[in-house]
Amino acid sequence: MPGIGFLIASALLLGLAALAALIWSLRSGQYDDLDGASERILNDDD
Amino acid sequence: MAALTLSRSLFEGDESFDPAPFVRRDAKGIARLELLVKGARCANCLAKIENGVKALDGVREARLNLSTGKLAVTWTGNRLAPAAILRRVTELGYDARAYDPGAYLENEKDEGRALLTCLAVAGFGSVFVVGLTDSVWYGGGDMSEATRNLFFWIAGAVSIPTALFAGRPFFRSAFKSLSAGHANMDVPIGLSILLSLALSVYLTVLHDKHSYFDAAVMLPFLLLIGRYLDFAVRRKAKGAARDLAAMQAVTVRKLDTSGLPQSVAARDVAVGDRLLLAAGERVAVDGVIEDHGTTADLSLVTGESEPVAIGQGEMLRAGSIVMGRAIVLKASARVENSLVAEISRLIEAGQQSRSRYVKLADRAARLYVPVVHGLALSVFLFWFVAMDAGITLSLKYAISLLIITCPCALGLAVPAVQIVATGILFRRGLLVKSGDALERLAEADIAIFDKTGTLTRGRPVPVNLQAISQSDLKKAARLARASRHPLARALAGAAVVGDVASGVRETGGEGIETSDRGLSEKLGSAIFVGATAQDMHQSELWYREGTAAPVRFAFSDPLRSDTPQTLRTIASQGLKIEMLSGDRDGVAATIAREAGIDQWRGQTGPVEKTHRLEELRKGGHKVLMVGDGLNDAASLALAHVSISPGTAVDAAQAAADMVLQGESLAPIGDAIAISRQARRRVLENFAFAIAYNAVAIPLAAFGLVTPLIAALAMAGSSLIVTLNALRLAASTGGAR
Numbered sequence: 119m120p121g122i123g124f125l126i127a128s129a130l131l132l133g134l135a136a137l138a139a140l141i142w143s144l145r146s147g148q149y150d151d152l153d154g155a156s157e158r159i160l161n162d163d164d
Numbered sequence: 165m166a167a168l169t170l171s172r173s174l175f176e177g178d179e180s181f182d183p184a185p186f187v188r189r190d191a192k193g194i195a196r197l198e199l200l201v202k203g204a205r206c207a208n209c210l211a212k213i214e215n216g217v218k219a220l221d222g223v224r225e226a227r228l229n230l231s232t233g234k235l236a237v238t239w240t241g242n243r244l245a246p247a248a249i250l251r252r253v254t255e256l257g258y259d260a261r262a263y264d265p266g267a268y269l270e271n272e273k274d275e276g277r278a279l280l281t282c283l284a285v286a287g288f289g290s291v292f293v294v295g296l297t298d299s300v301w302y303g304g305g306d307m308s309e310a311t312r313n314l315f316f317w318i319a320g321a322v323s324i325p326t327a328l329f330a331g332r333p334f335f336r337s338a339f340k341s342l343s344a345g346h347a348n349m350d351v352p353i354g355l356s357i358l359l360s361l362a363l364s365v366y367l368t369v370l371h372d373k374h375s376y377f378d379a380a381v382m383l384p385f386l387l388l389i390g391r392y393l394d395f396a397v398r399r400k401a402k403g404a405a406r407d408l409a410a411m412q413a414v415t416v417r418k419l420d421t422s423g424l425p426q427s428v429a430a431r432d433v434a435v436g437d438r439l440l441l442a443a444g445e446r447v448a449v450d451g452v453i454e455d456h457g458t459t460a461d462l463s464l465v466t467g468e469s470e471p472v473a474i475g476q477g478e479m480l481r482a483g484s485i486v487m488g489r490a491i492v493l494k495a496s497a498r499v500e501n502s503l504v505a506e507i508s509r510l511i512e513a514g515q516q517s518r519s520r521y522v523k524l525a526d527r528a529a530r531l532y533v534p535v536v537h538g539l540a541l542s543v544f545l546f547w548f549v550a551m552d553a554g555i556t557l558s559l560k561y562a563i564s565l566l567i568i569t570c571p572c573a574l575g576l577a578v579p580a581v582q583i584v585a586t587g588i589l590f591r592r593g594l595l596v597k598s599g600d601a602l603e604r605l606a607e608a609d610i611a612i613f614d615k616t617g618t619l620t621r622g623r624p625v626p627v628n629l630q631a632i633s634q635s636d637l638k639k640a641a642r643l644a645r646a647s648r649h650p651l652a653r654a655l656a657g658a659a660v661v662g663d664v665a666s667g668v669r670e671t672g673g674e675g676i677e678t679s680d681r682g683l684s685e686k687l688g689s690a691i692f693v694g695a696t697a698q699d700m701h702q703s704e705l706w707y708r709e710g711t712a713a714p715v716r717f718a719f720s721d722p723l724r725s726d727t728p729q730t731l732r733t734i735a736s737q738g739l740k741i742e743m744l745s746g747d748r749d750g751v752a753a754t755i756a757r758e759a760g761i762d763q764w765r766g767q768t769g770p771v772e773k774t775h776r777l778e779e780l781r782k783g784g785h786k787v788l789m790v791g792d793g794l795n796d797a798a799s800l801a802l803a804h805v806s807i808s809p810g811t812a813v814d815a816a817q818a819a820a821d822m823v824l825q826g827e828s829l830a831p832i833g834d835a836i837a838i839s840r841q842a843r844r845r846v847l848e849n850f851a852f853a854i855a856y857n858a859v860a861i862p863l864a865a866f867g868l869v870t871p872l873i874a875a876l877a878m879a880g881s882s883l884i885v886t887l888n889a890l891r892l893a894a895s896t897g898g899a900r
Contacts, residue, residue: 122311126318130292137288144277144284154230160207 182427183246183262185415194224197246199235202259204228209258216256217249235260262415279392282330286385289326290378293319297378309371316368316375323377324361330384331357333391347533356566357383363563370556376563379878386882390576390583416448417441419492431499442490443649450482451493459488461650463616463721465794466746466769471703483794483813487650489674528577528850540566543865557867565864568877576882577849580889585842588893594807594822594831601821603846604805605839607786611734611832612777612803614791615745615755619727621827622792622811624654624703624719636715638662640707643687647676651705651719652687675706683710690714726830727759733833737840739788744768744776746795773799790832792816807832838892845892849885856881 143149187197204213210228217226217237222244228235237249246262253260296319300312307315331354338350360376360383367375416433417425417440425440430448433439438454441447447460457475462468462484471487474480480493540562547558586596596602613619629637641659644652646668667680675688686708690697693708695716708714731741743764745752752766768776777799780787789796789803792812800806800819808820809829817823824831860877863869869877 126296129295130318130322133288133292137284140284141281144280149280151229151231154210154228157207157210157230161211 182415183250184427185429185432186262187246194238194240195244195246196236196238197249197262199237199250199253199260199262201228201233201235201253202261204230204233204258212256213253213258216252220244220248220252223249276392276395279333279388279395282333283385283388283392285326286330286381286388289323289330289381290385293323293326293381294378296322297375312373313368313371316364316377319375319377320361320365320368323381324365327357327361327380327384330381330388334384334387349532352533352536352566353383353387356380359563359566363560366556367560374560382878386879387576390579390886433495433498435495435498437495439493439495440490441486441493443486443488444653445486447480447482447484447486447493449495449499450497451480451495453478453480454492454494456489456491458486458491461485461487463622463793468616468747470751481794485650536566539861539865546865547867561865561867564867564869565861568860568864568869576885576889577853578846580886581842581845581849581892584889584892585838588838589822589831589835592831592834593825593828594835595825596822596835598821601805602835602839602842604786604821605788605835606843608788608805608836609739610742610780610785611739611788611790612742612744612780612799613731613761614793614796615743615747615752616721617792617811618790618796618809619743619755619759619829620721620723622721622809624651625722626655626658626717627720627722628716628718629658632715632717636707639685639709640687640705640715640717643668643676643678643685643707644705646670646678647687651703651717652676654719655705655717685709723755723758724827724829726828730829730833731759731761733830734836737833737836739836744773744799746770746793770795770798774802777802788836790829791820807835841892841895845889849888852884852888853881 148155183197183199187195189195201213204210210230213228213235214226217223217235220239222239222241223237224240225238226235235253250260250262296315300307300315334350334353334357337348338354341348342351357380360380364375364377364380415427416430418428418433419438419440420426433449439449439451453474453476455476457473457478459471460474460480461471462481465481465483473488479496482499543565544558544562547553547561548555551558553561582602585602589596616622637659641656641662642665644655644659645662645664646666647653647670665678665680665685668676668678670676671688671692675686675692677684677686677688679685686693686706688706690704690706693706693714695706695708695714697704703719705717705719706714707717735741741761741763743752743756743759743761745755745764745766746768747755747766749766752764756762756764765772765776773796777787777789781804786804789799789806790808791797791800791806792809793816794813796808797813797816797819800808800816805822806820807822807824808816809824810817810826812820812823822835856877860869
């Protein structure tokens, strides 16, 4: 039982962390220019 | 996806364009300007433009968004002239225009982010809750009651906040429609989410073997996928249409008190302002000509294709283009009170009559909502009263019925097809501004076309080139390239590439001359070169080298190259074709003959056009209207469904359901074919959803459905509906 409790808690935390990361990336505008992002990687000075 | 093909003509505006009025400064003195850049597609362009602009003095940041084609530039200080940025981008070889975004753009971005956030939260909840509850369904036999109940409580603790958060778009829409007195599809969705949460909590309190927490989070998750895709397509279509409109919101040159021209935004022009208009410039507000007569192209206002002479003191309407001498126009109305505003009142009236149209999905919802709720209620009463099953069990059966008939399939039936169809049409160069426009297009049985700018290009093209020697054309084009006059541009365009004459003197409205090759060369009106005008009804340009015989270039507005072919396609699709033109009968007859149209009327003004549409509608016809001018805008709004070319005035584009993106009319034929296929797919999806419910409802009503089966059936039915929609892309060849 303590094992399951630990696993569930860590799964929840990991899930929430991933959700928080996604929402952060969304709010910081990282999905605003997907075409540009894929081209920008080719520029050395960026 | 390739960048948007914006209509070329908009970029052919005047180079004197000054974006200064569109610069915005924040409290710290940082200036910001947004430019719409055309032609940038690759990493190289990105670096070239950004670095080129950053090299300008004072520029802090230049960032180009490849998806939208917008270049945002910020700088400090006053040393940098906004026009210099525009010039730099142009020098780098890209077309650029200032862009006046307006406030509502930000709202839309927020809406997309809010939907994505809801989707992410629902996805997180689904994975987590399904993981917990699935272990109960599969391993439930070995599980103690205490462990199972703990799992359900944890599932509940996660699913209640996530489902309530992710379900907000549905709750809001359901609430809105309920307070308006009718029920849309979101009412049963919202109800299912709330009821399944409430029932699950109740069952878990009772230590029951079942809970519906997984269904409560999966429901919004599956539906939000469709919602977001729908939003993304609409935003793309609306964004491109708005880009066109934003670019037309141009600046004008206003004469200040000392008589010097000064660039201001068209929306800031006050009544009584004196505006300077050179040849080729579009009139932004209604006004009276102050200094002297000129000729003007009124095709967007009246539909007449030939330039018209306008005298001093006469009224020039917004949307006209000055063709002759530069003039000073005294504004007699603000932009919002110009002819455009008058037309927009007509548009509103037309759109109201169209809003009576009931979408297929809403018709289905009207049937679906009372039927499902009635069934759920009768199942409850059946078990509670007739079978005496007790309130818990009766409620449980009623709610599993609500869940299994979850309108996922029905809710996806229409948007999934519309997403695929609008996506295909978008790639083929047609923006669909509203989803139900496709449904209406599928029903159209008469196509009415405007002439100028719709069947024809709406731009002069030299027509007698075969009678002119190649060297004359080359020499005339050398001069033509130095002028911004529309006819000179048409001539330069016909000669493709070559050098430009230097030392050119331009006599406004008359012509241009140079002697940079030692010989006097003139290009302009007949009088200017000393020849006699031939045909009053044809635009002409004369070229004369020294004392040699003058060469006459005649211009007319020809059919688009694919007009006859497109009309044949549309006719073969069973639509009757009719042309309504504001132009003179003679010109209209010629074009009708060339395009192969038997039914046509000339000299029809905006009001006669709407009368004809009204007449056809009373006769039971569903009219597809295709037009581009201010004179068509009211008809576009009144028609059952409407399309306008990308070169149309913004009032026409605003009124139309769909906007063509390129020079070609061919996407209209594609759109009719695809809209009919889409309609078939939608009906198939409805048929499937009905069949699915016909099986699922009895099963649920007799209490034979476990939550796992309900969840699987729900996901499966959504999948089938989506796959059926994707068949549309396969059968039409997808992107071409």
